[in-house]
Amino acid sequence: MLIQGRQSISHFWLKVFLTLLCSCVAGIGFVSGSAKAAEDGEFSIIASVQNQTLVSGSTSRAPLEGVAIKVTKVDGTLIGEAITGADGLGKVPVPSRDDYVIEIDISTLPDGLVLIDATKQKVFINQDLFTTNNKRVTFFTGQGAEAGASTIERILQRLSDGIRLGLIIAMCAVGLSLVFGTTGLTNFAHGEMVTFGGMIAFFLNVTLEIPILISGPVVIVLGGLFGLAFNWAIFARLNKRGIGLISQLVVTVGLSIMLRNIYLFKFGGRTKQLSSYSKQVNLELGPIGITPRDLTTAILGIIILVSIALFLQRSRLGKAIRAVSDNVQLASATGIDTRKVIKIVWFAGGALAATGGIFRGLDEQVSFSMGSDLIFLMFAAITLGGLGSAFGALIGGIFIGIFVEMSSLYFPSELKAAPALFILIVVLIVRPQGILGKSQRVG
Amino acid sequence: MDWNQIIQNTIRACVGVDAIYFAVAALGLNIQFGYTGLVNFGQAAFMACGSYGLGMTAQYFGIGLWWGIPIGILFVIILALIVGVPTLRLRADYLAIVTIATAEIVRLFVRSVKLRNIFGGTEGISNFSREYRELNPFEPGKTYGFAPFQFSGYTLITVLVGWTLVAIFSFLVWQLMRSPWGRVIKGIREDEDAVRSLGKNVYAYKMQSLVIGGIIGMFAGMILALDRGSVQPDNYSRDVTFYILTALVLGGLAKVAGSVVGAMLFWVIFVFSDNVLRELTRNGPLRFGDFTVIQSTQVGAVNYMFVGLGLMLLMTYRPQGLFGNRTEMALDGR
Numbered sequence: 001m002l003i004q005g006r007q008s009i010s011h012f013w014l015k016v017f018l019t020l021l022c023s024c025v026a027g028i029g030f031v032s033g034s035a036k037a038a039e040d041g042e043f044s045i046i047a048s049v050q051n052q053t054l055v056s057g058s059t060s061r062a063p064l065e066g067v068a069i070k071v072t073k074v075d076g077t078l079i080g081e082a083i084t085g086a087d088g089l090g091k092v093p094v095p096s097r098d099d100y101v102i103e104i105d106i107s108t109l110p111d112g113l114v115l116i117d118a119t120k121q122k123v124f125i126n127q128d129l130f131t132t133n134n135k136r137v138t139f140f141t142g143q144g145a146e147a148g149a150s151t152i153e154r155i156l157q158r159l160s161d162g163i164r165l166g167l168i169i170a171m172c173a174v175g176l177s178l179v180f181g182t183t184g185l186t187n188f189a190h191g192e193m194v195t196f197g198g199m200i201a202f203f204l205n206v207t208l209e210i211p212i213l214i215s216g217p218v219v220i221v222l223g224g225l226f227g228l229a230f231n232w233a234i235f236a237r238l239n240k241r242g243i244g245l246i247s248q249l250v251v252t253v254g255l256s257i258m259l260r261n262i263y264l265f266k267f268g269g270r271t272k273q274l275s276s277y278s279k280q281v282n283l284e285l286g287p288i289g290i291t292p293r294d295l296t297t298a299i300l301g302i303i304i305l306v307s308i309a310l311f312l313q314r315s316r317l318g319k320a321i322r323a324v325s326d327n328v329q330l331a332s333a334t335g336i337d338t339r340k341v342i343k344i345v346w347f348a349g350g351a352l353a354a355t356g357g358i359f360r361g362l363d364e365q366v367s368f369s370m371g372s373d374l375i376f377l378m379f380a381a382i383t384l385g386g387l388g389s390a391f392g393a394l395i396g397g398i399f400i401g402i403f404v405e406m407s408s409l410y411f412p413s414e415l416k417a418a419p420a421l422f423i424l425i426v427v428l429i430v431r432p433q434g435i436l437g438k439s440q441r442v443g
Numbered sequence: 444m445d446w447n448q449i450i451q452n453t454i455r456a457c458v459g460v461d462a463i464y465f466a467v468a469a470l471g472l473n474i475q476f477g478y479t480g481l482v483n484f485g486q487a488a489f490m491a492c493g494s495y496g497l498g499m500t501a502q503y504f505g506i507g508l509w510w511g512i513p514i515g516i517l518f519v520i521i522l523a524l525i526v527g528v529p530t531l532r533l534r535a536d537y538l539a540i541v542t543i544a545t546a547e548i549v550r551l552f553v554r555s556v557k558l559r560n561i562f563g564g565t566e567g568i569s570n571f572s573r574e575y576r577e578l579n580p581f582e583p584g585k586t587y588g589f590a591p592f593q594f595s596g597y598t599l600i601t602v603l604v605g606w607t608l609v610a611i612f613s614f615l616v617w618q619l620m621r622s623p624w625g626r627v628i629k630g631i632r633e634d635e636d637a638v639r640s641l642g643k644n645v646y647a648y649k650m651q652s653l654v655i656g657g658i659i660g661m662f663a664g665m666i667l668a669l670d671r672g673s674v675q676p677d678n679y680s681r682d683v684t685f686y687i688l689t690a691l692v693l694g695g696l697a698k699v700a701g702s703v704v705g706a707m708l709f710w711v712i713f714v715f716s717d718n719v720l721r722e723l724t725r726n727g728p729l730r731f732g733d734f735t736v737i738q739s740t741q742v743g744a745v746n747y748m749f750v751g752l753g754l755m756l757l758m759t760y761r762p763q764g765l766f767g768n769r770t771e772m773a774l775d776g777r
Contacts, residue, residue: 003459074740076677078566085711105556105557107556107559111647165762186536186539186540186699188539188543234755238759239468241478241759243758243759244514246482246535247478247758247760247762248538249536249539250688250692250758251754251755251758251759253484253685253688253754254685254689254750254751254752254753254754254755254758255755256747257682257685257747257748257750257751257752257754258750258751258752258755259751260751261744261745261747261748261751262744262748264741264743265737265741265744265745265748268740293752309556342489342593348714376543376544376547379540379544380544383537383540412555412556414551414556414557415548415551415552415553415555415557417544417547417548418551420544421541421545421548424540424541424544425525425529425541426527428533428537428541429528429529432532432533432537434527442516
């Protein structure tokens with residue numbers, strides 16, 4: 001036993017390394033090394049703020065005065081600030097041709113005006129974009145899209161957004177919940193499995209230019225293998241060494257930090273867009289505006305979740321998974337190969353997380369922290385649904401998604417996550433086992 | 444490569460302000476995680492309580508700087524109640540989830556545009572530390588000490604105050620853990636039910652541990668804020684908690700010296716790795732043939748990658764860290 005342990009240690013190192021390598025290799029294509037020497041001359045960034053109004057069918061633009069602009073370096077160091085003048089321009093001198101972030105302070109916009117593209121509050125300027133010594137960035141504002149819409153329309157729009165977010169959360173959270181149910185592990189690195197899906201999808205779709213319809217299934221399979229690698233290289237071994245679950249939880253934290261920084265290393269700190277279906281026009285379905293892409297992902301999401309539910313409910317393997325999740329000893333005593341089931345759960349969890357990553361990447365954009373930004377909503381979802389319950393994760397995920405989006409009707413959108421915490425705390429006080437959890441002592 | 448500079452920076456790192464606030468935060472986290480077995484992943488939020496307590500005296504209340512301490516303690520108690528009341532009766536991982544989530548929400552709140560007049564938004568708060576600066580007997584611009592331990596007068600005061608606080612809290616934690624209270628706390632970590640059957644109110648003890656650890660963490664936030672002269676919301680992100688946790692595990696859980704030495708060692712390793720990588724990439728990316736190994740913008744990511752890897756390996760192969768006792772680290776929530 002002891003000798004076996006020694007051997008597995010050296011193998012462990014090798015395998016940790018190999019796993020790392022595998023996860024890196026896929027991303028190597030992202031690196032683009034170009035460091036231009038700073039050129040002489042005065043550089044500045046000019047922000048232009050223009051307000052668009054729709055006058056009898058045609059757009060007219062007028063400069064906006066008194067809007068605060070801030071220029072920072074990519075790491076957050078402040079370079080300079082400016083307030084736009086009567087011509088709508090604000091000029092910030094910058095020391096060199098470099099990468100900068102220009103941020104518009106939306107709280108200084110006149111009442112009722114919003115940025116037309118809310119994601120453009122911060123604009124990233126690559127050094128290559130300085131074609132002359134002055135780089136001009138234009139921000140367009142307009143009447144809030146929602147200001148004109150009626151309350152019921154706004155609610156329906158939020159509901160549709162919420163369902164889409166909820167489907168993604170549910171998809172990602174099922175794996176998290178099943179892993180918890182079968183192994184007792186609270187996996188803080190699950191968000192990184194989601195990011196893995198987004199990263200690989202970006203690599204295949206943008207760098208290798210494979211359409212997402214073809215690359216998607218590849219990503220999903222790779223995601224599953226990634227999940228399996230988690231178990232094989234790390235957690236199965238930790239279990240064998242008899243390392244406690246709380247220590248394993250701390251290991252997942254380390255894993256999460258490490259993977260996130262590998263993504264940051266390879267992908268950079270910017271958010272980037274997948275190339276397939278990136279430019280689409282909203283379909284107007286009654287009061288709801290939705291792009292065909294988002295409609296498709298939503299429908300696919302529903303199909304996937306329903307198949308998971310049917311699989312767990314009807315199939316032999318699904319029943320075995322639920323049995324192990326329910327009570328490992330009892331399941332093992334009835335002849336279920338629990339280790340095989342655990343492997344399958346890791347594979348399925350990884351594959352679903354990767355799917356969530358693709359959908360999220362299509363929906364929003366791909367970034368190194370896209371998964372870790374979601375992990376907290378996933379935890380809220382599985383706590384609400386009942387830790388360890390797959391159906392709970394599905395229901396909880398959709399509920400959290402809708403609740404979070406709906407709450408942004410009344411809450412500033414930057415505090416979107418706060419209502420989810422509120423749910424988390426209320427659930428833990430009122431019904432700590434969650435909606436579908438077994439009513440047993442969890443303390 | 445300028446080895447002399449690198450080695451000086453590295454040695455200075457083990458007594459610098461970063462090591463100090465990590466040591467104080469780790470002492471607090473040690474009470475919760477090391478001695479009581481509470482998985483607090485939100486120590487950064489407790490630190491934020493302290494620094495925003497200080498910052499808000501100038502920004503919002505317009506009162507003296509020293510009011511920041513009672514305000515900070517009040518924040519800590521509120522925060523501990525929010526995370527503790529629902530979770531302390533439940534299994535350990537619930538606390539982990541709720542603390543990490545709460546810490547993130549606290550950060551989102553203090554950086555939000557809507558609450559800018561209270562917390563200063565993304566820019567944070569500065570111009571609150573005048574009273575502290577006036578107490579500084581050293582000249583801010585002058586350099587004191589001998590190589591490699593050279594600090595400007597501006598930093599030196601915080602270094603001295605900081606190490607005094609480290610000494611006070613180390614002594615306090617050491618005494619506390621020798622007291623009957625400390626024995627109950629350690630008992631809870633080992634076997635909660637046994638302690639309960641002795642008639643102790645486990646829930647109350649856990650809450651006390653959370654608050655005391657949080658208050659010590661609060662002082663870590665204050666040291667950071669006073670040294671930087673500003674309060675920045677992004678100094679309290681969830682990863683900060685994890686780095687402190689790594690330092691704590693490195694030194695050894697449930698040992699007073701572990702928190703302090705762990706924090707010093709963490710920064711020594713970190714600063715060394717950071718300096719070497721920055722030197723390597725200073726004149727353009729480091730390449731092997733056509734393969735770009737690393738470029739200067741990636742140095743931060745690589746450093747933190749090592750932190751994560753280090754935490755994993757420590758938990759797997761040496762959970763007791765440098766000073767800890769392996770039997771005390773057999774944490775298991777079930």
